[in-house]
Amino acid sequence: TQLLEQSPQFLSIQEGENLTVYCNSSSVFSSLQWYRQEPGEGPVLLVTVVTGGEVKKLKRLTFQFGDARKDSSLHITAAQPGDTGLYLCAGADAGGTSYGKLTFGQGTILTVHP
C-alpha cells in the first residue's frame, strides 16, 4: 500500500509570510499532483509534476518533485488571505496500474491572517 505523508497538518501564518508544505513517501510515483480545496467544494487541481527534479511555478506558488519521485514540496511566497484552504498532494501509481488511481496525503489546512 502506498502512503503519502503530508506535513504540516496545520499552518497558521500572517499575510506576507512564506511557507512550505511537504509530501513524502517511501514509494515511487509516476506523477504527483497538488490540489487546493475550499470549504463545501471539491478539490481543484493546481499542478501535476511528472519528471524527477521538476520545478513548476504558478504565480507565487512553486512546486517541486523530488529526484527519486518519492517526495514533493509546495512553497508559497508572500502568502495572502486568499491562499487560505486545504492543500492536498496526490501521487499516481508508478507500478503497473496506470489508470490514474491517486493516493492522497492527509492534507494541510492553511490559514493566512490579514
Added chain:
Amino acid sequence: GAGVSQSPSNKVTEKGKDVELRCDPISGHTALYWYRQSLGQGLEFLIYFQGNSAPDKSGLPSDRFSAERTGGSVSTLTIQRTQQEDSAVYLCASSPQGAGVAGGTQYFGPGTRLTVL
C-alpha cells in the same frame, strides 16, 4: 460546459438506514471515481469505473458499500445499514483519460455531506 454534479449536497440519516448518493460526471469522461473525506482530511479512494470494464472496488471499506454506473455516465453509491462511522463527505470525480494514462486530471464534484445519527 457543466462540471461534475452530485446530489444531494447534504444527507442526514439514522443509523441502520440505507442511502444513495448520485454523481453526474462531465459528459464524455470515461473514468469515474468515488472518494470519502473525513473533516479536513485527505481523500480515501473507494471505487473506480472505466468504460465497460469491471470496476476497481478495492477501496470499498465493507460489503455495505456498493456502486453502479449506468450507461457509462451517472453513478450511484449505495451505503446499506449506515453506521455513524460512515459520516463523511463523499466526493465523485471524473476524468477524460482512459486506462493507461497515469495521473490523469480528475475533476471533482462538490461532494455529498453524509451525517449518520
